[in-house]
Amino acid sequence: MAIRSLQPERPPAQPPGPPCVVQVRGITKRFPGVLANDHIDLDVYSGEVLALLGENGAGKSTLMNILSGLYHPDEGQIILHGQPVHFRSPRDAINHGIGMVHQHFMLVETLTAAENILLGWRSAGFLLRPDQVRREVTELSERYGLRVDPDAYIWQLSVGEQQRVEILKLLYRGADILILDEPTAVLTPQESAELSATLRQMADEGKAVIFITHKLDEVMAFADRVTVLRAGKVVATLPTAEATKEELARLMVGREVLFRLDKRACQPGKVALSVENLEALNDKGLPALRGVSFEVCEGQVLGIAGVAGNGQRELAEVITGLRPATGGRVRVWGRDITNRSPREAIEAGISHIPGDRAGVGLAPNLPVAENLAMKAYRRPPLARGPLLNRQALLSFAQRLIEAFRIATPTLQTPARLLSGGNQQRVVLAREITAGRGVLIAVHPTRGLDVGATESVRRTLLEQRDQGAAILLISEDLEELLELSDSIAVLFEGRIMGILPTDEADMEVLGMMMAGESPGREAGI
Amino acid sequence: MTLIFEKRLQRSRLAAALVPFLSLFLALIFGAVILIAFGVNPLQAYQVMLKGSLGSSYALSETLVKATPLMLTGLGVSIAFRMLFWNIGAEGQLAMGGIAATYVALFLSDQLPAPLILPLMFVAGVVAGALWGLIPAFLRAAVGVNEILTTLMMNYIAILLVEYLYLGPWRDPQGYGFPGTAPFPEVAWLPRLTGRVHAGLIFAVLAALLLWLVLTRTRWGYEIQVIGENPRAARYAGINIGRNILLVMLLSGGLAGMAGMAEVAGISRRLYHGLTVGYGYTAIIVAWLANLNPWGVLLVAFLMGALLVGGDQLQVALQLPAAVALVLQGAILFFMLGGSIFVNYRIRVIRGHRAGVMKAKGNE
C-alpha cells in the first residue's frame, strides 16, 4: 500500500459527490536560493477538512500564502469554482472567499477584536459603526462556539482567544475556503479538540477547510484527506482513513523515522539552578511570573510546558539577567544572581539558547565567526587585555564549526545565509562551549526540519549525560516528553505542578496547561 | 509588467563600488537643472567650483582647511552611527570645544607657561565636546530619551551660548563693536603646515588611525559592531549597551570638540559666529557616504571640503549663494540613499500576468 501512495500522480482518492472548489495547477515559487514550491497540484473539495502535511521548510506555508494572495506564484494557476483566477493581493483572495489564519497571527495589538475584524473590510462604509459590528460578531461567535469579547484589545486576549478572532475575521467576510497554518501549535490539547470540532462544523456547512501541520496525530484526528509535501513537491494525497502514522511519517521525511531517542536514566547530581518565588513583569508592566519555584540538578532536564504567553519568555529572561525580577531569587550553585547583569549570569555559568534565534541569538549580518565568538571574546585566547586577537578568533570559530558540524561556506559568511538548522547549531556550539553547566533552552527545535531537530535533541541529551543542568522551555509536548526528566507546567505565571516525565501524559499536561491542578499533587 | 525588488543573497560589490560615483554624477546633473532654473550656466559654475577648490595649490590648501573639521566631526559621527546612536549634535559639540579652548587661550595663557597652553586648549576642547555629547548619551542610556532630538536641541543651545559669550562677557573691548572675542595670543595659535592648513589635519589623520584600530583590533570595537548589527543579541551576549553608548559618545563628542578647538586655535584665532557654519551637519553626510569607514571619512571629507570651497568661489565669482554647495550635498545623499537599494536588492521584471484572467472574477 505504501507503494501506491508514494506515487505523486493524480488522480488521488476522490470522494464522490462534493464539488471541487479549488484546483491548484503547477504552482511554482522561488525565493532567492530556494525553490519553495515545485509545480504543485492540489485539489480541495467543499465540505472537507484537508490536512497539508510536511516538515518545516517543505513549502506548505508558501503554497497557502500563494492561495491566499499574499505571495505571487512564479508559474502555475489557481482555478476557483472552475474559473482561473489571479490574485494580486490578499484582498482579491478574500473577495473570492479565501481566508487564511497565519501561524503568526495577523492582528493589530493596539486595536480591539472588533476593529481587527473590520480591518480591510470593503463594505464597511466610511464611518465605523461599533454597535452593529459588536452585534454581528457576537452572533457569529455564538454560532461557532468562538467566544470572544469584541471590545477587548488584542493584547489583553490569550493566544487561544486571539486565534478565535482570526477565525472570526474570515467568517465575518463570509469566507468559504479557510486555511489555517499550524493552528494547534499555540493551543492546549483540549483547546485543540475544541478547534477540531469547530473546523468540522464549518466543513459540515459546506466550507472547505485546509490546515497546515507537521503533527501526524492531528492529521489522523482532524482531517478527511491529507496531502503530503516534501521539499516543495507533492509526494502523496490520500484519505486519512487509509493512512497510517508510520506511512505518513515516511512520506513526509522521505526515509524511515526513529520515533525515540535513546535516553539513559537520569542521574541527578547537585542542585545547579534554583529558582525561588520568582516574580516579574511583562513588557506591558503586568505580572508575568507570580511566585515560580523549582530546582534543576546537574544531569537533569526539567521541561517547562505551557501555552505561549504564560510567562515562559519572561522566565528565561529573568534567569539570564535580561529582565529584572520584581521578587524572588535565582541561584546558580548556591550563588545568588538575582537582578545581576546578563554578563554576570553568563559568568556564573548560565548558557542560553533563546527562543528568537535570528532576533536575539544571532547578529544575522555578521560573519559566522563573529557570531560564534559572541561569548568567548572576553577571555583569552581571543582577548589579549583590551585587544582582540583575530587569529585566535578565527581558529576558535574553525574548531567549533568542525566539532558541531556546522555547514557554512566560509568563516566570513553572514549568519543569515545559513539554514535554520545550521544557525541553531551556531547558537548551540557557542552556548555549549561557553557554558559551564546550566543551559536554558527555549524552543530549541522550533522551525527546524526533522534531521536538524534530531541532532539538536541528541546534543542536548549528550550535555545532560555529561552533567549539565538543562531547563527546557517548549510548547511542543512531544519534545518535552521525549527530552525531559521532569515536566513543570506554567500557567499564568504560576507553576501548576511538577511531574516526573513517566507520570505525565498529554491529557494530564493539557489539563494543567489550561489552569487545572493535577489530581495528584506532585509538590512544588 | 511589474518591477519587483528581490533581496540579494550577497551584497553586490559592484553596486557598492559604483553607487557613490553614480550618485555624485547624478547630483551634479540635478544641481545643473537647479542652476539653469536660476539662470546660471551650470558648466561655468562647475568650472569655477572645480578650479577654486582643486585647481591650484592655494585652492587645494583651502579645501584641506575646510576638510579638517569635516574629518574630525565625520569620524565622531561615524563611530556613533555605527552603534545606531544618531548623534546629530556634532555642531554643538564642536561649538563647546571651541568655547573651552577659547577660555584657556583668553584667560589662562598669561598665567601658565607657554608650552602648556596648546596642550591645555586641546584637552579642554576635547573634554568639553565629550561632556556635551555625554548629556544626550546619558539621557538615552538612563531614561531612553530620543537622542536625535536631544543632540539637535543641544546644537541650538551651544550655538546660542557661543553667541552670548562673544557678544557679552567675552567680547573684545578693543574690537570697535566687532562681534567676537579678542584675538588669541600667539602662544595659543595652532601651528600651520602650509597656507592656512594647520595641525588639526594631523589630529584628523591620527584620529582615523586610532578609530580604525579600535574598530578592528579591540574587544570594544567588536562590541560596537555587535550592538550596531543587533542590539538585542548584544544584550543577550552580556554586552552593556548603556555603558557603550556613554563611551562612544565621549569619543564622538570629543572628536567634534577637537574640531572646535582646532578651528578657533588654527583658523580664526578668536571666537566669533564663524565657528558654527554647519560642519557638524555636513559631517552626517560625510559619515554616511563613507559607509562609516574611518579612512572613507577622510576621503569623503576632502571631497565635501572641495564642494564647500567651490561653493564659496561661486559666491565670489558669480555672486551665487554659497548654499549651492548645501543643495549639492543634499542631492548626493539622496542619490546615494536611493542607489543603495541596488547593493542589497536586484530588480526583477515580472511579465504582465494574462490580464484577461484578471477580469474573470469567478462568482462576483
Next chain:
Amino acid sequence: MSEALLVSILTITVRAGVSLLYATLGEIYTERSGVLNLGVEGIMMMGAATAFAVAYHSGSSWLGLLAALGAGTLMALLHAFLSISLRADQVVSGLALTLFGTGLASFMGQRLGPGGTTMVGLQGPGFQRFPLPLLSQLPVVGPSLFTQDVLTYFVYLLVPVLWFYLYRTQPGLHLRAVGENPQAADAMGVNVSASRYLYTVFGGLLMGMAGAHLSLGYLQGWADNITGGRGWIAIALVIFATWDPVRAVIGALLFGGINAIQFRMQAAGTTVPASFLNMMPYFFTILVLVMITWWETFRKRVGAPAALGLPYVREEKG
C-alpha cells in the same frame, strides 16, 4: 495680570503655536502610517521660502500658500519614494531632506528677491488677522483666539477633523493598523504602500502649510533660518502628544506660550541676555522629552506606532 497683558500673551501664544501645530499634525499622520519623517525642518523651510517668494511676486497670499503646499508635497513625495519604494534608511533620508531643504531655501532666499537679490527684509503680502463674528466678542479669548488669520481658523477646524478621521472612520482604522502592524493590514487587504505614500504626502502638505504660516502669517517676511528648529520641536511634540492630534494642541500652545513669554520679557526690557531667552524653547524641548519618556517608561506605555521607521516588504525570505 491685567486683561490686556493676558490677551497679548494669548495672542502671541496662538500665533506662534499655529505653525508648530500644523507641522506636528503632519508628522503625527506620517508617523501613524509607520513612516518617520525627520525632514520637517527642511520642508517647513521650503514651504516658508516658496510661500513668500510666490506671494511677493504674484501679490497673492493664496498663491503663495498653494506654492508652499506644492513644495511640501514634492519633498514628502521624495521621502516617500526613498523610504517606501527604495527602502532607504528613513533617519538618513529625513536628515538629507532637512539639509537639502535648508540649503535650497537659503539659496532661494538669496536669489528670489526683486531682480535676483535677497528676500531678507522685504515686505510682502500676508494673511491678516480679522475678528470672527460673534466669537470675537467674548472676553479675553475673543480678541486673542478669535482675532487671528485664516490659517489659524483653519487649524481650529482641522484638529477635530483629523481626530475624528483617525479614530472614528474606516480609513482611519486602516491608517492606525498600517503603522502598527503592516503585515496584518496587508493580509486583510489594506494596501500598505499606498497608505504610507498617501499619509506621508499629506503630512508633507501640512508641513508646507506650517512653513507658509511662518512667512505669510506669523512673521510676514523672510529671514534666513526662519524656522529656527521648529520642525525639530514639532517632532518632539509628536512624542509629547503620544501621536494624538488633540493632544498636539496642548504641546503647540505650550511652546507658543514659551515664545510669548520670551517676547514679553524682551519687550519689558529684561536683563536676561537675548541669547538665553532664545535658548528657552530648545531647553524646554529637552525637558519635555525627558519627562514624557520617563513617564512612559514608568507606566510601561509606549505610544509610538510599533512599525515606525521600518520598511514593509511583503515577500522576503532569508
